[in-house]
Amino acid sequence: MSDQTVLVTGAAGFIGFHLSQLLLGQGHRVIGIDNHNDYYDPGLKSARESQLLGDACYTGIVGSVEDAGFLLDVFAKHRPDIVVHLAAQAGVRHSIENPRSYTQSNLIGSFELLEAARAHPPQHLLMASTSSVYGANTAMPYGELDKVDLPMSYYAATKKATEAMSHSYAHLFDIPTTIFRFFTVYGPWGRPDMSPYLFTQAILEGRPINVFNHGDMMRDFTYVGDLVRAIFLLFDAIPGQGATTEKDSLSPVAPWRVVNIGNGHPVQLGAFIEAIEQACGITAEKNMLPMQPGDVQATWAENRLLHALTGYTPQTEIGDGARAYVNWHRSYYGQQNAFREA
Known part of the structure; x- marks a missing residue:
């Protein structure tokens, strides 16, 4: 259904930006919340949001979800039909160095969101989780x-x-709540702490790239365009309307389910690096390093529930996705460097 009001937390973030663009293109009103923190370059977040602010149906609000009462006020004013909670402190490795920020953003921020949804219930609440919850499985x-x-x-x-x-x-x-678990999302406008940026920037600058666990890792790389399309299609898959398959995660005591959003095809890290190299036209020098604390050896999404609920399965091939990322990287950071040198 178009012409709904959708609240997106973390709207100036990597995934939030792409989702907001998709929603605006579908005729929705988007209320975007972001605090533009400095976990990575706030200029990248501002550049993303500047594209959203050009649409009359987008309202940008600067604020932190963990601030007491902030989300309650936003819900009371805008009464969103759909809420997509993407705001979070991300990154596995950073959580070892700064766990307090994860407590604030992820735990307290989610509590504040749930309290706001309790006071002003949306038709459907969708909240981001991660494949990292599978942990040692x-x-x-x-x-x-x-x-x-x-x-x-x-x-x-x-x-x-x-x-x-x-x-x-x-x-x-x-x-009614849907949890969706991401699997190694990549694509244009990605964060500079993520592997596509780190690999591409080093390759283009002629520096070696760090390859952890000596490249013996598998990841279910999921293109960001596929991810946000799946989130959008889940809007109408409101929990509580009956299980769809025998493996449906629908709760027996609540209108709640969890859904994987992944490509369903794990890729060897070396193959992903090769796709980046081909897109750059340069072969990388590689530093082979041991596994980092907190990492897992492999991820692989079972995505049949997503297909049962939406009829959709992520489909972007790794070569196409890597090429789209590198083309954007060259364009965006090339312009940034030209601006600095001018």
Whole structure:
């Protein structure tokens, strides 16, 4: 349904920006919240949001979701039909160095969101989680009904906690809620702490790239355009309307379910690097390093539930996605460098 009001937290972030663009193109009104923090270059966030602000149907609000009462006021004023909660402190490795920021953004921020949804219930609340919650699980592919009791990082632990928090609110206050778990999202406008940026920037500058676990890792790389299309299609898959398959994660006591959004085809890290190299036209020099703390050896999404709910499966091939990222990287950072040198 078009012409709905959709609240997107983290709208100036990587995924929030792409989702907001898609929603505006579909005729929705978007209320975008972001605090433009300095976890990475705020200029990148401003550049993303500047494209959204050109649309009359977009309203940008600067604020932090963890601030008491902030989201309650936003919900009361705008009464969103759909809420997509993407605001979070991201990154597995950073959570080892600065766990307090994850407590504030991911736990307290999600609590504030749930309280606002309790006071002003939307038709559907969708909240971002991560494949990292599967932690030490070794059976592949990861299914939504698998236990997620062994997180390998504090980031994963906070995301698992927000899943549990949202289930309790869905049960107690009848808030239809969908949790979606991301799998290694990449694409244009990606964060500079993510591997596509780190690989591409080093390759273009003639520096070696760091390859962890000596390249013996598999990731279910998911193109950002596919991800946000899946999120959008889940708007109408409101929990509480009956299970769709025998493996549906629909809760027996709440209008709540969890859905994987992944390509469903794990790719060896070396193959992803090769796709970046081909897009750059340069072969990288590689520093082979051991596994970093908090990382897992492989991720692989079972995505049949997503298809059952939406009829959609992510489909972008790794070569096409890498090429789209590198083309954007050259354009964006080339312009930035030209501006600095002028």
